[in-house]
Amino acid sequence: MLTRWLYSLAFYLAIPIILIRLRKRVKKNPAYRHRIRERFGFYSGRKPEQSIWFHTVSVGEFVAAKSLADRVLKAYPQHTLVITTMTPTGSDRVCAAYQQQIAEGRVLHVYAPYDLPGAVKRFLNWFNPRLLVIMETELWPNIIHFTDKRNIPVVVANARLSEKSANGYRKVLPLFRPMMREVSLIAAQSDIDGERFVELGLPPANLQVTGTVKFDLDIEPGMEASAKELRGLWGNERNIFIAASTHEGEDEQLLEAFLYIRSNIENALMVIVPRHPERFEAVADIIKARGFQFSRLSRDEPVGESTEVVLGDTMGDLLRMLGAADVAFIGGSLVPVGGHNMLESLAMGTPAFTGPHVFNFQVVADLLSELDVLRTVSSPLGLGQAVVTLLNDSEAHKTLADRGRQVVQDNRGAMERLFNLISKYL
Structure with missing residues (x-):
């Protein structure tokens, strides 16, 4: 609790630096200047009654998630699928792939909120997700904590954890270990990935080794x-x-x-x-x-x-x-x-x-x-x-x-x- 509070304080203090970095990115890719309010949890437009939240960092994660997202859309038509990304290129790919479903209101795309308590709470209040699916290993302490606190299951799909990343997490174990206990399920790519997550605090009962979805490519017939x-x-x-x-x-x-x-x-x-x-x-x-x-x-x-x-x-x-x-x-x-x-x-x-x-x-x-x-x-x-x-x-x-x-x-x-x-x- 204390560790996450200190992490959040450091994040708030770093906001000026974050905005400076965002401004630098705008020079390389002007699309970064758009919809900045979303990154702080302020949204407009349609507010869904209930949703399923897929978080994909950028293009690679979205491509890996698309077949799974398609299955969820088909099986649960009563839910809106909310897909978040962190980059404009990821945003463009989501909007291009689901152009019709976005027009129909079945799919919404927004930028993921920064991992600040206020931004995360505003996101959850607006979109009311019943489930959060995180593709690969984009783990943010406040997103996972406040989602779990509302009894919303958190699933990390196609999860991988290299030895290099595991060593990095070991340095912040007091922050990482409590977060692992708040994850409902980690579906790991391999036994080795799964073992590393358990070593860092994941309850063994919350682990499944499913293999990698990379092989399940969604290639259009034409x-x-x-x-x-x-x-x-x-x-x-x-x-x-x-x-x-x-x-x-x-x-x-x-x-x-x-x-x-x-x-x-x-x-x-x-x-x-x-x-x-x-x-x-x-x-x-x-x-x-x-x-x-x-x-x-x-x-x-x-x-x-x-x-x-x-x-x-x-x-x-x-x-x-x-x-x-x-x-x-x-x-x-x-x-x-x-x-x-x-x-x-x-x-x-x-x-x-x-x-x-x-x-x-x-x-x-x-x-x-x-x-x-x-x-x-x-x-x-x-x-x-x-x-x-x-x-x-x-x-x-x-x-x-x-x-x-x-x-x-x-x-x-x-x-x-x-x-x-x-x-x-x-």
């Missing part, structure tokens, strides 16, 4: 046809290498790897897709500075024989671009960001490479490596050599692509287990 159409625009005869979800510090390395690829495969085309839209212009400048002929997907610029690089500067098109490529590199892994979802590439039939920093997807990466459908590289040269080797061996490429698809299919099922657990609370 996606493969759309990817095939895009491939035709890029050139069916070309060898296409895609660098997906790249971060600052990676783009230069990946373009260096492409120089090696192009020196060995003359018709090679690179597609580079920055993870965050605020980096689109910066990456365009990097490509231009290195002298590549490039086109931008957002402008529908033609991809001719002289085009060397395509900048994927749109949102919501990554699956289509992955399906249009021959080989993928999944970003956030050459720099210590923690990696991104490599299963999307495999599900679209595109073999994937990743860097060594995949701690955000460690369970998935370990399984895929063990099954020999994910290759790890540690340098631009190593990536270039691995891509060239695979592109020059059509039989090995087809075998790897087919096996990757099958592994994704064989490991589905976590979403069904999660839905059954959540249903018990509703």
Whole structure:
């Protein structure tokens, strides 16, 4: 109690710093200036009678949650589904995915309140949730405390806890341990994740190991046809290498790897897709500075024989671009960001490479490596050599692509287990 009170006091005192940081983010992404009142728990518009609250931090968590959210929407039509995010990109993805349901009032999107007692109470008063589902491990002491205090179940779905994160929580154990006792259920991705949560204070009875929902990808029926159409625009005869979800510090390395690829495969085309839209212009400048002929997907610029690089500067098109490529590199892994979802590439039939920093997807990466459908590289040269080797061996490429698809299919099922657990609370 005292520890959480001190935490809350520190949070209130930090509000000026938070607002300064928010202002800095506005310079990179102007969307951060909108709806700031929501972050402090002030809302307008329709006030639902009762709701189910899904908290997804940003795009990755929402993509993982969407199939589960769809099931909940269908099974419980009397409830409004309130989806919160922390970022504008997450907000855009939610609004695009549920445009019709938002218009009908079935789904509401708002920014999650800051973890301040007043903001959290205002949120709970306004939306009156019957259940809170937190995707992955976005754990906030006041959100969990005040939700639990109202006898609202708190479920942490697809939960993961790396050793690095566990070490961080051990430093604030007097704050973390009471929070763990207020969580109704943690549905962990693996036994190791579950053991770490129990060690940090979760009652063993409140733990279920369900596997990762990452395998339960929601791929629309027409996606493969759309990817095939895009491939035709890029050139069916070309060898296409895609660098997906790249971060600052990676783009230069990946373009260096492409120089090696192009020196060995003359018709090679690179597609580079920055993870965050605020980096689109910066990456365009990097490509231009290195002298590549490039086109931008957002402008529908033609991809001719002289085009060397395509900048994927749109949102919501990554699956289509992955399906249009021959080989993928999944970003956030050459720099210590923690990696991104490599299963999307495999599900679209595109073999994937990743860097060594995949701690955000460690369970998935370990399984895929063990099954020999994910290759790890540690340098631009190593990536270039691995891509060239695979592109020059059509039989090995087809075998790897087919096996990757099958592994994704064989490991589905976590979403069904999660839905059954959540249903018990509703």
